Amino acid sequence: MGCVTAACLAWLGHRVVGVDRDEYKVRAVNAGESPFHEPGLPEMLQQVHEAGRLSATTEMGQALAGASVVLVCVGTPSEPDGRLNVDQLRRVSAEIAAAVESHEAPLVVAVRSTTFPGTCEEVVLESLGGAGKAAVVANPEFLREGAAVRDFLEPSLLVVGGSDPKAVRTVASLYSALNVEPTLTTLRAAELIKHACNAFHAVKIGFANEMGTLARAMGIDAGEVMETLKKDDRLNASGAYLRPGFAFGGACLPKDLRAIGFGAEMLGLRLPLLESVLPSNSAHLARAIEQVQALPGRRLGVYGLAFKEDTDDLRESPAVAMLERLAASGREFRVYAPHVRMESIFGANLSFLLGALPEIRTQMAGSLGELVEWADQIVLTQPPGASDAAEIAASRKPLCELYRMRSH
Ligand SMILES: NC(=O)c1ccc[n+]([C@@H]2O[C@H](COP(=O)([O-])OP(=O)(O)OC[C@H]3O[C@@H](n4cnc5c(N)ncnc54)[C@H](O)[C@@H]3O)[C@@H](O)[C@H]2O)c1
Numbered sequence: 001m002g003c004v005t006a007a008c009l010a011w012l013g014h015r016v017v018g019v020d021r022d023e024y025k026v027r028a029v030n031a032g033e034s035p036f037h038e039p040g041l042p043e044m045l046q047q048v049h050e051a052g053r054l055s056a057t058t059e060m061g062q063a064l065a066g067a068s069v070v071l072v073c074v075g076t077p078s079e080p081d082g083r084l085n086v087d088q089l090r091r092v093s094a095e096i097a098a099a100v101e102s103h104e105a106p107l108v109v110a111v112r113s114t115t116f117p118g119t120c121e122e123v124v125l126e127s128l129g130g131a132g133k134a135a136v137v138a139n140p141e142f143l144r145e146g147a148a149v150r151d152f153l154e155p156s157l158l159v160v161g162g163s164d165p166k167a168v169r170t171v172a173s174l175y176s177a178l179n180v181e182p183t184l185t186t187l188r189a190a191e192l193i194k195h196a197c198n199a200f201h202a203v204k205i206g207f208a209n210e211m212g213t214l215a216r217a218m219g220i221d222a223g224e225v226m227e228t229l230k231k232d233d234r235l236n237a238s239g240a241y242l243r244p245g246f247a248f249g250g251a252c253l254p255k256d257l258r259a260i261g262f263g264a265e266m267l268g269l270r271l272p273l274l275e276s277v278l279p280s281n282s283a284h285l286a287r288a289i290e291q292v293q294a295l296p297g298r299r300l301g302v303y304g305l306a307f308k309e310d311t312d313d314l315r316e317s318p319a320v321a322m323l324e325r326l327a328a329s330g331r332e333f334r335v336y337a338p339h340v341r342m343e344s345i346f347g348a349n350l351s352f353l354l355g356a357l358p359e360i361r362t363q364m365a366g367s368l369g370e371l372v373e374w375a376d377q378i379v380l381t382q383p384p385g386a387s388d389a390a391e392i393a394a395s396r397k398p399l400c401e402l403y404r405m406r407s408h
Contacts, residue, residue, distance in 0.1 A: 001148075003036070072110065114194050155178055158175055206273040246319075288322060303378060306382070310339065320356050335371070378400070
């Protein structure tokens with residue numbers, strides 16, 4: 001990652017000195033050659049070497065003399081217990097700290113290595129002796145080996161995090177020749193965004209492989225299933241559902257996931273990722289209930305009873321499950337549910353509701369105004385419509401917005 005970063009930044013016109021303790025890599029770069037196989041890298045290294053914009057050294061002090069930004073790209077391999085080993089990061093930070101002693105201008109240290117949230121503060125900033133002569137910025141890299149040069153030059157994401165706005169801007173400006181809008185954020189968020197991206201990629205691969213396994217076991221063309229799934233770029237291959245919020249429920253998702261679990265079991269298949277989705281959802285609901293139980297208000301005004309907004313479908317609604325638990329623990333609450341009218345629900349909807357909340361008729365508020373007036377704490381399980389949102393905001397009552405995991 002360091003070599004690709006160095007070559008690409010030099011190619012963009014920056015003057016770059018690469019530092020590595022590995023003499024072989026340093027020699028290769030100084031000869032204008034690539035120290036490893038990566039498409040497009042040898043040509044680029046040769047060009048920037050000939051243009052005199054990239055050299056390499058094993059000496060940190062030599063590299064930092066006159067530098068305004070140092071980009072840290074050392075390895076952060078796994079420890080046996082899963083944590084990232086930060087020895088290389090600690091050591092290189094100490095070396096930078098020593099070199100920066102004699103530095104005239106303030107140095108910006110951009111951490112491009114993948115670091116778990118808190119590492120930039122606890123390891124890099126700490127080793128540098130706090131925010132003295134150097135500002136620390138997290139600038140994770142998203143390139144893929146095998147397509148590294150193209151990914152660097154055509155990035156889909158540029159993330160720069162830090163608390164020093166000038167340092168953040170300096171790092172973002174290194175990439176100003178690229179066609180990408182920088183996302184400026186905090187140190188810790190930048191670190192987590194990198195992990196979120198890698199976890200998302202891994203989950204997608206796991207999902208495709210488990211679905212493919214299920215398809216193949218049933219004699220169905222796995223590729224066709226996934227190609228068809230991808231054709232829906234509104235709900236499937238899209239940002240839909242990617243919003244941290246409340247648990248899912250309703251008449252379809254839980255039921256159909258259970259059917260997949262049953263079908264897989266009948267076929268003797270183990271599909272741990274798909275099997276874990278309902279337990280994950282239950283754990284998420286349990287966390288939400290704990291959060292609501294811990295609210296200081298005595299009278300909870302709960303907004304939303306259906307399994308999501310804009311429906312009156314109550315089947316497997318996580319809001320109903322939550323209220324069932326609150327009722328069992330003797331918590332005082334009232335509910336306002338837009339679209340749910342007790343007189344017009346019947347059948348499976350009604351029996352599910354009365355089975356969980358036999359007292360619901362007396363717990364329903366007649367209007368949002370009544371709920372807001374009565375409650376000393378509002379809990380929203382779903383996003384309110386514009387006029388409801390305005391009425392709730394005007395009440396100035398404390399809000400717990402489960403649908404976006406925020407309390408204020
Ligand atoms: N490989 C990728 O595709 C990729 C993509 C995005 C992010 N990352 C992240 O980037 C980081 C680096 O990954 P990599 O695959 O390039 O690792 P790597 O192990 O191939 O390279 C790390 C380099 O750092 C050098 N180094 C370590 N300590 C040093 C020191 N004190 N002084 C000088 N040089 C030192 C090592 O000699 C080595 O050449 C990791 O955090 C990784 O997770 C990697």
